[in-house]
Amino acid sequence: MFFCDFLGEETGRKLSGHSYCWVVDPHDGTADFLAGRIGSSVSVGLLHKGAPVLGVVYAPVTSRGPDCIAWQQGMRSLLRNGQSIALSATDRGLHGSIVFVSAAAESKRAENDVLCAPAVCEPMPSIAYRLARAAAGDGVAGVSLYGVSPHDVVAGHALLLAAGGNLFDQDGQPIRYTTPAEFSSPVTRCFGGERAACLTLLTRPWSTLVSPPRPELGTDV
Template structure:
């Protein structure tokens, strides 16, 4: 079975999760904190849980032999040939604040490698998808192929991170060295930052402490658009951790040297 065989089903997953989430966006939802005392606030809502439950049910009904890894309900059969990696709302903090800078992440792994990814933002009506060979956008402005932009020098680059406050002291200092050299740095974005990189609107995304479900769907989108995404030490990104994505390999190399001292 090829990736093409799965694309229509992935579209249905995105539609169903969006229909589950949207009635709860910008409403007075109860918010639970998943983190332990003394750690960073990690919110979860009924929208997160309900959307993942819908997608899990559809996957189990259609592909019962497949594995699933999800943010809210853990892992099942994760050693299967095909594994779905789900983040029902990446950017829950923006979601609970009423900002539409969040998305549903759906990744398909084949023997451990992400072969297809989608970021769906149902409020805006945007879908970014990729299969490592190409990446596409569909939304209010139509449909088009995605392509990163070339940027040879850090001083010409625009960089994003969700927040330096999410980094430990050493990583924050390393990121600060990048920030002091680039033309523009901005905070926020979560999954949207990687999609904007794939769309050619920014040049560098640097994050830490990501989980597999935070990044797996974004890897085929970035690489399909011609970009590079690895860990800070140049390893494959699908296991999470400290992640760097770049539109131009020259920026990727220059930033890695600075991040690694």
């Protein structure tokens, strides 16, 4: 048996300082799922000394059917539903691409398209699945305009790193995990995907879309 630390959204935490820590969200996008929207996901990540080294994001109900995107350190490519994904070696940029945003953006789609231009937005639940789809090349970036916790993003972060991207905070700094329980600094927004696209997106006035209150437990980000 392999003993290590564990951090879960609903399943508690065991943080002893072990070099490995599983980070799990058993259902990312619960509120949207209960509202009948598709695209929620199971997110399983593994940190080694604070670095994401494994990510599995499984969305059981999507427009393309069940969708599982996975990677572990040492693999040369991502796996999508058991098949290797050929990854682009160059940044595509925002032009002609897609930025994955929260399902709440559906009610302000035009405003989100302006902020994502020259890309267009695609609203969907689950920040984990947004990041996974960006890593898989379906779009150029995934965005959350609300604070995120490690269980929301570690698995997606691992996938992005494998694809040559990264995950950035509201100041454009790559997100780090000083301990398995917290980020190195408060993260009020995150932008994950190709570096140039993310650094462009984070300069846009996203605050015009965000209501002041932080989402309650279970609210999608």
